[in-house]
Amino acid sequence: MGLPRFIRPKGVDEQLSPNLYVANCGPSVGLSYEIIKSVFRKFGQVKGVYAADESGARVIVSYVEVGSAQAALKALDGHSCPDLGGRSLHIRFSVLQPTSEELLTAVDDRPWNNLSKRRVQHYGYEFCYETRNVNTKERLGELPSFVSSILERISSLPDLGDSASLVLDQLTVNEYPRGVGLSPHIDTHSAFEGLIFSLSLAGPCIMEFRRYLDGSWLPKTASSNDMKVKNLENGSNLIRRAIHLPPRSMLLLSGEARYAWHHYIPHHKIDMVNDNVIRRGSRRVSFTFRKHLNFSKFAILSSGVIPVNLMLRILVGRYEKVLANVNFPSIVILKDNRKFLRCCLRIHSKTLHSDYDND
Numbered sequence: 001m002g003l004p005r006f007i008r009p010k011g012v013d014e015q016l017s018p019n020l021y022v023a024n025c026g027p028s029v030g031l032s033y034e035i036i037k038s039v040f041r042k043f044g045q046v047k048g049v050y051a052a053d054e055s056g057a058r059v060i061v062s063y064v065e066v067g068s069a070q071a072a073l074k075a076l077d078g079h080s081c082p083d084l085g086g087r088s089l090h091i092r093f094s095v096l097q098p099t100s101e102e103l104l105t106a107v108d109d110r111p112w113n114n115l116s117k118r119r120v121q122h123y124g125y126e127f128c129y130e131t132r133n134v135n136t137k138e139r140l141g142e143l144p145s146f147v148s149s150i151l152e153r154i155s156s157l158p159d160l161g162d163s164a165s166l167v168l169d170q171l172t173v174n175e176y177p178r179g180v181g182l183s184p185h186i187d188t189h190s191a192f193e194g195l196i197f198s199l200s201l202a203g204p205c206i207m208e209f210r211r212y213l214d215g216s217w218l219p220k221t222a223s224s225n226d227m228k229v230k231n232l233e234n235g236s237n238l239i240r241r242a243i244h245l246p247p248r249s250m251l252l253l254s255g256e257a258r259y260a261w262h263h264y265i266p267h268h269k270i271d272m273v274n275d276n277v278i279r280r281g282s283r284r285v286s287f288t289f290r291k292h293l294n295f296s297k298f299a300i301l302s303s304g305v306i307p308v309n310l311m312l313r314i315l316v317g318r319y320e321k322v323l324a325n326v327n328f329p330s331i332v333i334l335k336d337n338r339k340f341l342r343c344c345l346r347i348h349s350k351t352l353h354s355d356y357d358n359d
């Protein structure tokens, strides 16, 4: 039996729902679905009790009426429950995890802003293309509830470590018509924190990455010199990598991939990947999640050792199966805050005139 498409919302205002996410409850803590149903039935008609995940200790209780869920939450959350052997339950309203089509419908129901070649929507904070920064003076509000399941999946990704608690607060939705790409850019260092997630929906694309070698922030080790020799493209001073982003894949940019590599989408209708023809769909819609950076906080945070985790990952399926895990060849440990800021500024200033220049 597949898991129900309900999750515990996170990072958004709690929403009323007829579905409850109930933790510390389930077969692995000795509570059968029948017992759970008999307890929750006291508050209204229960449509079903389902596993919330594979733990056996978290369930979804689905009511017919929102009012029943409200009453059950009020009565049972955080209180020791005699009918459940004195166990205390942790209960939240749960939301339905939308399908790709539902996510697309949700954005299509909202107003788009037209750029010259594509359309965008911004949530949390407006992203200004002139300054390539967020307008932090004006908060647009919480991220919309239809992305709460994506935020939940992101925070439960393995290997995020401390970053799992990162509260992503800015979302840009991009709609690219068939064949339209995106100019090379590095997302402004001073605008966003170090993890950038981008979910691809509707059609696929090939995203390319390039890193300029002159003035690179990488230390000049023997291996980076070898890499230069191997990868230099016809006398140019850059190396390139391409990644296929299928629909429903999640791209995570962090470390070097986020700070030092330009990313862009070539303007093609057809891409070739190892002799395979990949046709772009009629459109690609991406959801890019970021956390706006409070620059003063950034300066303090970066005064210690900054381990730069060189990681670029694609997750596919319902954002969970690891398709590719590209570890860049070297790990950079930056110990000096000023040096770090200097190289940020240097990389940043290089991109000043190329970012979004076609938009």
Ligand SMILES: O=C(O)CCC(=O)C(=O)O
Pocket (backbone or CB within 6 Å): 172, 174, 182, 187, 198, 199, 263, 286, 287, 288
């Ligand atoms: O469409 C994407 O996946 C990436 C969008 C992007 O790079 C950006 O908005 O900065």
Ligand SMILES: [Fe+2]
Pocket (backbone or CB within 6 Å): 185, 186, 187, 263
């Ligand atoms: Fe970007």
